[in-house]
Amino acid sequence: MAGGDILLRAHGGLPVLARASPCHLRLRVTASVRRIAAPLAAAKVDIADVVSQLRSGSAADPKRQRRVAEDGLGYPRVVAGRRRGVREEEGEGEGEPLGFDAEKSGGQAGGVDGSYLSETRFDQCDISPFSLKGVKDAGYGRMTQVQEATLPVILQGKDVLAKAKTGTGKTVAFLLPAIEVLSTLSTSQRTQLRSSINCLVMCPTRELANQVAVEAKKLLKYHRSLGVQVVIGGTRITQEQRNLQANPCQILVATPGRLKDHLENTPGFSTRLKGVKVLVLDEADRLLDMGFRRDIEKIMAATPKDRQTLLFSATVPEEVRQICHVAMKKDYKFINTVKEGDEETHSQVSQMFMVAPLDLQFSILYDVLKKHVAEDADYKVIIFCTTAMVTKLVAEVLSQLKLNIREIHSRKSQSARTKVSDEFRRSKGVILVSSDVSARGVDYPDVTLVIQVGIPAGREQYIHRIGRTGRKGKEGQGLLLLAPWESHFLTSVKDLSVSEAVTPSVDSSIQTEVKGALRRVEMKTKESAYQAWLGYYNSNKTIGGNKSRLVTLGEEFSRSMGLAVPPAIPKLILRKMGLSKVPGFRST
């Protein structure tokens, strides 16, 4: 950001990029905020007023003030308070609210003052003493808004589709009532259901499944007769089969592929699924999209029709609302804690985008990281990349630049993934370079900055990725780094407060360091990254449609890795990508 530019967050949390002139602010306003900003611009706000507002808004946090002075990612903001309610609808058309009082629910969701919590305490709810003790030991006093809104409805036995912002406690919102349902089964029902699975939680990634099981264990601490198990890909299925046999648990948390494997290959497993009373799809929109849909349908078909089904996510696109009846009963409730017109991202996370050519992106990334590391000793950054092999490339380049890097993606062994994930959860002063395996659900505390390099798979993925910071009402920063030909993506997030950050002019010394780092990265890594990169953009509707342009863009990417000529690609891979007849690609 150029010197003198400041970012204000006007009413409704919308950003206004303002340039300070000696006595007035000249407002440069993004299209989406023109309406809100116009009165401010017309009023020729006095700089002294703005500065005093900024002081009162951020004076309590000297670190933030320093950030304002030092870099282009931390901005002073005036955050306008707004009361947010909860919408609740019948699956078929509008329904009557079931007694949730939005006024009671403590103002802003996700506010910096902890008001992502409601005013209701767990001990005011109709839950068992065992659950209450577990909740207390976990350190939870008040319910979050989504917990308050969904608990009574789930306890009534309704199917629920719930939408709530990232990091606002959806896991407890589905686990706690599910545990309550299981704990109230009568003794005869229990005997009948002995060794069956009564609650099945499906998660799209292994890290998330493990995390959900950890949360479940906390809540089950005093429920001696209930237990939880995890089945996930990347581990030995025989070991899981032995565990399932030796120590059958009532709650099973699973990823779809591995659960289907057990369904097909583990003796007695399909019978155990007949005992399912509650089925949860965490990150429901992801599980119901085409990548997982078939497996999920198969799994649902193996569970009883009269089960209770709970679908949770921070994003519920219209397509998911259209098809969620495949999973739920007709009279399901849609509980939405994101108020109509409110953004799906958190107002306390400043979201920026930068548009820069690929050949500058490693230098820009390095520059942004160096500044962030210098200003915040407790830095904790996640960099999202488009594919596993591009993730590996970025991690290797940044490691060569002596940053404290960890790498996680689907091509790593599960034991390496678990180790890195556990370490990142506990640590500060570290940068995690990740593919989308960390995009959803994973709860790493105190992430200071999320960087997304390249076009995200979609609007939803952008929202989930940025949701790794700003959790539990904390502040955070986000940066989306795009090439000029990727900037069409910005239209899909135009309703979110994503503001343009001015591309920094990168020192020649930084560029020299980056060139050196790129030279030290193995050719094999670059070849794999190039292939993966082509595969990703080839399947992008807008970019992959024009194949000759894809050739040119591929050359640009390859130059950004320091290669004069793009690597050759095995014929088979070119054929699989449907590119074998496209002139311009070299094959081996």
Ligand SMILES: Nc1ncnc2c1ncn2[C@@H]1O[C@H](COP(=O)(O)OP(=O)(O)OP(=O)(O)O)[C@@H](O)[C@H]1O
């Ligand atoms: N009532 C509560 N009070 C305080 N902290 C809570 C409460 N409920 C959950 N938490 C904590 O809030 C954090 C975020 O919870 P969780 O991971 O379930 O969020 P989420 O809404 O599922 O996020 P995402 O959309 O990213 O999956 C966790 O660290 C969890 O332990």
